[in-house]
Amino acid sequence: MADGAEQPEGAGRQDAIDRVIEYLGCPLCGLPLGRIDGQLRCAARHSYNIARQGYASLLSGGKHPSAGDTAEMVAARAAFLATGHYSAIADAVSAAIPDAVIPDDAGLCLDLAGGTGYYLATVVEAHPRLLGLSIDLSQHAARRAARVHPRVASATADAWQRFPLLDRSVRHALSIFGPRNPDELARVLREDGSLIVVTPTGEHLRELRDGLGLIGIDERKEDRLRAQLERFEAVGVDRLEYRVAMSRDDVLWDVTMGPNAYHVDAERLRLGIERLGEATQVTVSVTVGRYRLLG
Numbered sequence: 001m002a003d004g005a006e007q008p009e010g011a012g013r014q015d016a017i018d019r020v021i022e023y024l025g026c027p028l029c030g031l032p033l034g035r036i037d038g039q040l041r042c043a044a045r046h047s048y049n050i051a052r053q054g055y056a057s058l059l060s061g062g063k064h065p066s067a068g069d070t071a072e073m074v075a076a077r078a079a080f081l082a083t084g085h086y087s088a089i090a091d092a093v094s095a096a097i098p099d100a101v102i103p104d105d106a107g108l109c110l111d112l113a114g115g116t117g118y119y120l121a122t123v124v125e126a127h128p129r130l131l132g133l134s135i136d137l138s139q140h141a142a143r144r145a146a147r148v149h150p151r152v153a154s155a156t157a158d159a160w161q162r163f164p165l166l167d168r169s170v171r172h173a174l175s176i177f178g179p180r181n182p183d184e185l186a187r188v189l190r191e192d193g194s195l196i197v198v199t200p201t202g203e204h205l206r207e208l209r210d211g212l213g214l215i216g217i218d219e220r221k222e223d224r225l226r227a228q229l230e231r232f233e234a235v236g237v238d239r240l241e242y243r244v245a246m247s248r249d250d251v252l253w254d255v256t257m258g259p260n261a262y263h264v265d266a267e268r269l270r271l272g273i274e275r276l277g278e279a280t281q282v283t284v285s286v287t288v289g290r291y292r293l294l295g
């Protein structure tokens with residue numbers, strides 16, 4: 001649904017930024033940001049551009065570990081997610097947001113390293129009182145996320161630096177297959193907020209991993225996640241596992257939209273995919289965890 005909900009080019013996208021502006025904080029000094037002369041600015045005169053494509057550039061100017069996903073990776077991600085193979089993950093994330101428990105579900109949903117904004121679009125569509133903010137280091141991803149849904153704002157920002165958000169501004173945070181920064185998540189999350197984390201299990205894409213020589217999944221991933229989230233307590237962690245029939249294109253997109261794009265030998269991948277049948281049964285296996293801040 002994410003790509004289907006795209007808006008046309010134009011000022012409409014910047015409205016999404018105006019709607020979340022009350023939650024934004026300067027990534028350099030932490031002061032609130034306001035819109036002045038088409039820029040975002042804090043009282044200490046740090047200023048940030050809003051790109052023509054509708055996303056805010058909230059990088060603080062320091063050193064970044066990388067530039068985030070390339071244009072090719074982001075295009076592969078958009079094409080793969082449009083197949084619907086991961087829509088059950090998006091639905092599970094959306095269902096993990098506890099509006100049935102807390103009737104007042106209004107507020108901001110942050111998608112950290114949100115990529116194309118696919119999951120966030122599903123969440124805000126299902127929760128009409130939520131506004132979304134996707135932050136990602138990649139400008140290619142930010143461009144897509146800026147047009148994924150009318151209630152989703154998009155910004156470039158570095159997950160390893162101060163988030164461009166005020167303390168306790170976030171009602172729900174999503175961390176899906178991406179880098180997470182527990183200290184900053186704990187700072188920006190409201191006391192009644194929830195953090196939804198999706199990670200692959202060792203079974204995820206098992207059939208492709210063996211056949212195409214993909215990088216393995218760290219067997220201690222769950223332990224590392226628990227250690228990382230020591231300031232949070234798990235409210236519920238569910239395993240979601242199913243099989244999908246992937247075409248050769250689907251397989252190529254799935255492999256090249258993630259870190260394998262850097263690690264897999266292109267020729268080996270091409271030959272491996274050629275050898276696959278018209279449709280390959282592939283296991284999708286993730287955990288969807290819901291956490292809250294420890295008091």
Ligand SMILES: C[S@@+](CC[C@H](N)C(=O)[O-])C[C@H]1O[C@@H](n2cnc3c(N)ncnc32)[C@H](O)[C@@H]1O
Pocket residue numbers: 065067068069077112113114115116117118135136137138141157158159160175176177178179257258259
């Ligand atoms: C595996 S993708 C997941 C994207 C999205 N959550 C999804 O599942 O579709 C990882 C994302 O993290 C972004 N990324 C990498 N390093 C980052 C950083 N330091 N800060 C913010 N985003 C980063 C990449 O650009 C990419 O969009």
Ligand SMILES: [Zn+2]
Pocket residue numbers: 026027028029030031042043044045046
């Ligand atoms: Zn500032």
